[in-house]
Amino acid sequence: MITSSTVVNSVVEKLRSALARGQWRSGEMLPGQRELAEQLGISRPSLREAVIVLETLGLVRSMPGKGVVVLEASLNEAPISDNGVASASLEDVLQLRYTLEPFIVGLVAQSISSKEIGQLRLTLMDMREALDANDSEAGMNAYIAFHEELFTLTSNPIFQNVVQQTSNALKESAEMLRNSPEHLAERLQENEAVVRAIRNKNSALASAEMRRHILREGQRMGIELNIPDDNLGK
């Protein structure tokens, strides 16, 4: 089902990546509302809302009567909006993943078909290929694709929200993933362990492997996650 908010979200993503690619440089104006809305195939109210989101993220600023000017944004820094709300930190993202992903894989392990297992394994193969080719960009994409595939397999509609939330979170940490290609082999191994458990329909083990993966991910980033003691031993 397409709601307007998903339209806005996808436009925000499009504009964000266009800005990240440098399609418009800082100080430049975005095309006029009418033109941009047409280019993106959306209504002007949706575009306006997307621009408000980008403003909040500190990427652009609306100049009344003039248009929307692109601000300088460092990709490496979490944007902090003027009202002092910092965007999610890597730690926040990992904490979110640690809270939700083990549960998601547990669900997937209960309901997955052999065809779906095949799809999951394809993304792992992409990761392996990227590893062999020493292509860190492809490695990062395959890593994200693996997790997105996993979330898509959850039949639970409520957790489809998590899919959106977690994929956004993953993309937020994309820069970090790109910058640490040396860990790709470990990520692959850990994700393979998750898929093995899913294949064996071992829900508890799949959850445990995912927990382990995210904890390791934290260690690799030098982040100590805040987790209950009773989960450590599992």
Next chain:
Amino acid sequence: MTSCALKNPAFSISVTLPRRQREQLRCIDDIYPQVFDAILEHPIAKAAHFTEENLGQRFGVSRSVIRLVLERLARQQVVILRPNHRPQVAAPDAEQTRQILHARRLAETTLVRLACQQPASRHLPQLRQSIERERQCLQQNQRAAAIRLSGEFHLQLADVAGNIPLAQFLERLVPLTSLALAQGPAPILADGTWQAHQTLVEAVERGDVQMAETLVNRQLDDLQGLLLNT
């Protein structure tokens, strides 16, 4: 003070926004609870009366403000917006409610633990205010507002935890729970909800993680009992 998780970051008031937009955003923060309460009072709103135009007239604001309020409610899954259709109020069935509560348990257990580790003084007065409003609404028999405020308490607590993505995840679950409560045969709210919230705030204040987790789980158990008779 409105909680941050209640507002989509898209709506957070930023000093860089032009004045007109800023006023519009502030207006949305005012109108949102009124529209939500109206939905909670008549959860199965007659589709014919539930249009941007009617809502705009009823609350004395422009259609564009109503549209943005509806967008926020749509993000919270309370309202379903489809092109060329009237806004529709969601109606979570028993299975969905079960899933919502399960998801809440995952998120809130982590959030309350994080909240316990935050310095207490900054946020707790807000939480207390919110509990007080909830108590007053119940006293005045404003059930819908009490149900909404009771949910908002959980979102405010999530803000205290300081994990934005997790708080945003919860934002898609709590309003739906309120809706499910309102859609019951008679609007229901567990007796002693605000008292339970008070005890929870005290545990968070002491930094008593174990107690706070137990209390959150107990509240979710109560909700599950009310909504699913289990």
